[in-house]
Structure formats: C-alpha cells, structure tokens
Amino acid sequence: MRLSMKGFVKHLTVAGVVALGLSSQVAFADDEALSKVYHVYVDGEHVGIVENKDVVENHIAEKISGHQDENDFTYTVNEEIDYVTETVFSSKVDNQEVIDYLDEELTIAVEAQALEIGDEVVGYFAEKELAEQVIQEYKEKYVSADVLEKIDNDSEEESEPLSVGESHIIDVSLTEEVSIKDKKVSDDEILTVEEGITLLEKGTLENKKHVVDAGDVLGSIASQYDLSLDKLLELNEDLTEDSVIKIGDELNVTAYEPYVEVVVTEEKLDEEEIAYQTEVEESEDMYKGEEEVKQEGENGTVETHYRMEKVNGKTVDMEVLDENVTEEPTNKVIVKGTKVVSSRGSGELDWPAVGGSISSHVGERWGSYHKGIDIAGVSDRSILAADNGTVSSAGWDNGGYGNKIVIDHNNGYRTIYAHLSSIDVSSGQTVEKGQKIGVMGTTGFSTGIHLHFEVYKDGSLENPADHF
Known part of the structure; x- marks a missing residue:
C-alpha cells in the first residue's frame, strides 16, 4: 500500500478466506455471528490481525502528517502493505499489536522523481516538473530559452535562408539519454533545482x-x-x-x-576575405636585389556557409556546406631584377657628373695640396660611379670632406666622391659604371656646390683629369 496526505494509493489484495471446516457447518451457522477480520502483511510478512483496514490506514496517515507539516513533499511509506480478508465466527484481533509493529518497523519516504542520465541516477527531486526544469536550465546555459522553444515548435519547418553574418541553431541535444522515474527516498536526498544544476555542471x-x-x-x-x-x-x-x-x-x-553534455548544431553564413597571391616577374633591365611593385594586390571575398557542432559551448566540429565567391582577388605582381653587375672595374673611368666642368685642378692651392679635381656647373646634380666597383665606405667624414663615398674598383683603382648633399648607396654594395650614387652638395669644408673627385691607383694619387 502507498499512502500519502495527497491521496492514498491503496494496494489491496483481497482474498475471501473461510475457516477450514466452515463448508460442512454453514447450514447450521447463524449468519449474524459471522464477522470479517483483516490479516495485515508488511512486505509479504504477516504482522497481525485488525478489525478494520482503517486502523492501519489512519495510523499511517497520522505518521505521515508529522512529516507533511515540515515541507511540501509527497510522503508515503517505504514498505508494501497488503490485506487478506477472512470471515470468522469469533474475531481474534489485536489492533494495538499491529499499530505497535507499524510504529517500530515502518519508515517514511518521499514519493520522488529520480533523474537518470544513461544508467546513472544523478539526483532525486520532489516533482517531475522540477527534474525537467533542471535539464531545461542546464541547456539554457548554452542556448537561450527562446531558441529552445523555437526548435521544439518548428521541428518540422525548414529554416529561413541565412543572411551574411547570421547564424541559426538548428538542433539541441544531449550526449546521454535522460529519463525520469518514480522512486521512494528519504527527504534528505531531495535536491533543489539549483543543486541539481550544480551537480550536472560539476559532473x-x-x-x-x-x-x-x-x-x-x-x-x-x-x-x-x-x-x-x-x-x-x-x-x-x-x-x-x-x-x-x-x-x-x-x-x-x-x-x-560532466554527467551529460549539451550538443548544439548551428549553421552560419560568413563573408570572409580571400587573400591575394603574390606573383614575381624577373627583369634583366633591373639589377639583382632591386624590385618594384608592378600591380598592387587586393583581397577578394567569399560567402561561406558553415555547420558547426558545439559541445558545452566549445566548437568540436566545423563543416563547410557551401562557398560562393563574391569577388575574385587581384594578385600582387612584383618585378625583381636579375641583372648582375661585376664588381671589377674596366679600368676606364667615366666622367662622374652630369655635364659640368673642372673648376679646380690637382695641385697647390691656398697653401695646401689639392688632391683631386672639383666639378661644378652641372645640369643635374646626380653623382655617378666612374666605373664598376664595391662601395668601401659611405657616410660623413670628419676631415672636411663632408658626405663622402669611397669606391674600390677591385682592379687597383679607388675613387673618392666628396661634399655630397645626400648618399644613395651603402657600404658593401656593388655599383655599376654610370649608376647614381648620390647628389652634389656643399657639405664639409666647401665654398659652394660642387663635387670633389679623387683617383688612386694601387694606393698612389693620380690626376683624375688624365682619365677623361
């Protein structure tokens, strides 16, 4: 028998039992002398006889009511109580004996709902709705209630087409089967919704x-x-x-x-860039090491339709369903020079300026020896390498030369270019005859814009004018 203050569920097994020998004497019996008694069984064990089932049921109801006042749980007894009816001439009942037994042996429990995940019981709840609420709120940690409701209501409908930047959740499921079953437990085992969610999260x-x-x-x-x-x-x-x-x-x-994980299947449409590629073209008209951009690159765009699977908020799988290129990328084109300049000069020096003339020669001047020639009156202030060679140094000179370049022609010749306003080469660089290496200026000890030019052969000073 299951009894509760919210309505007893009475499990009654009734068997009409007539005392042995009654059939042979029934014709002589006085019907008014017969009476019914009830044999009481607890979990299959006979515990006594009562004159009326109400004796047991009222006692159990009183026992339950003491717990019912404490909270809103639905209480019952753990044990199964059965009755067998017997009709007898003289009743031998002991109501008190049965009540004493029930007081001693019966245990009170809550008619609870066991939340099972897979084959494991996670916890017990007072009502089925509370167990269902635990699962619902656990899902809502990863998906909003509105989305869950929409999925439940629109399960048979097709999703609307996605716009760029949008996403749709198309399914929410659990990694384990969830079931809710009736179970009798002690009231200290009953969990609140909050405790149930915490337990699911902890695992x-x-x-x-x-x-x-x-x-x-x-x-x-x-x-x-x-x-x-x-x-x-x-x-x-x-x-x-x-x-x-x-x-x-x-x-x-x-x-x-975790006892169970929430699996969210989501589709989204993203617009992404397609990175441009870089193409390289070679040119014999440019020196090796030089390069220029022939065409700037531009990224393209592609709309990509993804399907993602997230488990407890973490993406575990992503599948591309469709791609649509909306703009093709434009490749960047770079031209690189392949022309190799010999670092060894020919021995024949070219005029190191664009036009102009010698304004001062090698020799004694203003009380000192002038080691080179000065070139001025040019149409373009570009300074040119007199022959192929390697830049030995390029930078400021504290000895009065100002910005100065020294080129070793790797054939015994060395040339010097001084008083430059700017320098276009660096130490160690290979230069070609006629290549621009700087701009004429008036840095250092100088009285005007000009190029001071010196020539050395095997370490000995030579007159540059002899080479032109």
Whole structure:
C-alpha cells in the first residue's frame, strides 16, 4: 500500500478466506455471528490481525502528517502493505499489536522523481516538473530559452535562408539519454533545482591519465586536478615526493567529467576575405636585389556557409556546406631584377657628373695640396660611379670632406666622391659604371656646390683629369 496526505494509493489484495471446516457447518451457522477480520502483511510478512483496514490506514496517515507539516513533499511509506480478508465466527484481533509493529518497523519516504542520465541516477527531486526544469536550465546555459522553444515548435519547418553574418541553431541535444522515474527516498536526498544544476555542471569523478609536459612538476599537476600532493602520490604508488618525472610520463589522476553534455548544431553564413597571391616577374633591365611593385594586390571575398557542432559551448566540429565567391582577388605582381653587375672595374673611368666642368685642378692651392679635381656647373646634380666597383665606405667624414663615398674598383683603382648633399648607396654594395650614387652638395669644408673627385691607383694619387 502507498499512502500519502495527497491521496492514498491503496494496494489491496483481497482474498475471501473461510475457516477450514466452515463448508460442512454453514447450514447450521447463524449468519449474524459471522464477522470479517483483516490479516495485515508488511512486505509479504504477516504482522497481525485488525478489525478494520482503517486502523492501519489512519495510523499511517497520522505518521505521515508529522512529516507533511515540515515541507511540501509527497510522503508515503517505504514498505508494501497488503490485506487478506477472512470471515470468522469469533474475531481474534489485536489492533494495538499491529499499530505497535507499524510504529517500530515502518519508515517514511518521499514519493520522488529520480533523474537518470544513461544508467546513472544523478539526483532525486520532489516533482517531475522540477527534474525537467533542471535539464531545461542546464541547456539554457548554452542556448537561450527562446531558441529552445523555437526548435521544439518548428521541428518540422525548414529554416529561413541565412543572411551574411547570421547564424541559426538548428538542433539541441544531449550526449546521454535522460529519463525520469518514480522512486521512494528519504527527504534528505531531495535536491533543489539549483543543486541539481550544480551537480550536472560539476559532473562525476573519473580516473584519467595525465601526460607530463614541459614545465610540469608533481605539485603543479596535483593543483591542475584539484588534488593534494598526498592524493596524487596515493594514485601513483611508484612515485614519491622526490621522484623526477620526465616529459611523456603518464600519471594517474582523477578529474570531474560532466554527467551529460549539451550538443548544439548551428549553421552560419560568413563573408570572409580571400587573400591575394603574390606573383614575381624577373627583369634583366633591373639589377639583382632591386624590385618594384608592378600591380598592387587586393583581397577578394567569399560567402561561406558553415555547420558547426558545439559541445558545452566549445566548437568540436566545423563543416563547410557551401562557398560562393563574391569577388575574385587581384594578385600582387612584383618585378625583381636579375641583372648582375661585376664588381671589377674596366679600368676606364667615366666622367662622374652630369655635364659640368673642372673648376679646380690637382695641385697647390691656398697653401695646401689639392688632391683631386672639383666639378661644378652641372645640369643635374646626380653623382655617378666612374666605373664598376664595391662601395668601401659611405657616410660623413670628419676631415672636411663632408658626405663622402669611397669606391674600390677591385682592379687597383679607388675613387673618392666628396661634399655630397645626400648618399644613395651603402657600404658593401656593388655599383655599376654610370649608376647614381648620390647628389652634389656643399657639405664639409666647401665654398659652394660642387663635387670633389679623387683617383688612386694601387694606393698612389693620380690626376683624375688624365682619365677623361
């Protein structure tokens, strides 16, 4: 029998039992002397006889009412109570004896709802609706209530076409089967909705393996899994506090794994850039090491339709359903020079300026010896390399030359270019005869814009004018 203050569910097995020998004497019996009694059985065990079932039921109702006042749970008794009816001439009942037994042996329980995930009971709830609310609110941690309702209502309808930047959740499911079953439990086992959600989030403790990575020590591994060092050593009997662990070692640990995970299937349409490619063209008209941009690159765009699967908020799978290129990319084109300049000069020097004439020769001048020639009156202030060679130095000179370039022609000749306003080459660079190396100026000890030009052969000064 299940009894509760919200309406007893009476499990009654009635069997009409007539005392042995009654059939042979019934013709002589006085009908008014017969009476009914009730044999009471608790979980199949005979515990006594009562004159009326109300004796038992009223007592149980009173026993339950003491608990009912404490909360709104639906109470019952754990045990199954059955009755067998017997019609007798003289009743031998002991109501008190049965009541005393029931007081001693009956236990009160809550008619609860067990929330089962897979084959495991997660917890017990006072009402089915509360267990369902736990699952609902657990899902709502990853999907809004509106979306869940829409999925339930529109399960047979096709989703509307996506616009760029939009996404639709098309399905929400759980990784394990969830069921809710009737169960009698003690009231201290009943969970609230909040406790149920916390339990689902925390999960259940399971054994796992930790693979040692760079920087791992026993203490950090224990902290990672909320274990004490002693507990970690207990799980790994071959280890001590002083053990040295190596990368790749496997340690036994315990970690909480969720009872169930929420799987969200989502589709989205994104517009993404298609990166342009870079093409390289070669040119014999440009020196090796030189390059120029022939065409700037521009990214294209593509609309990509994705289907994603998220488990407890983390994307675990992504599939491209469709792609539509809306704008093709424009490749960048770079031209690179292949022309190789010999660093060895021909020995024949060219005029190092664009036009102009010698304004001052080699020789004594103003009380000192002038080592080169000065060139002025040019139509273009570009300074040109007199022959192929390697730039030995390029920069400021504190000896009065100002901005100065020195070129070693790798054939015994060396030329110097001084008083430049700017320098276009750097030390170590190979230059070609006639290549612009700087701009004429008046830096250093100079009385006007001109080029001071010197020539050396095997270390000895020569008159540049002899070469033109």
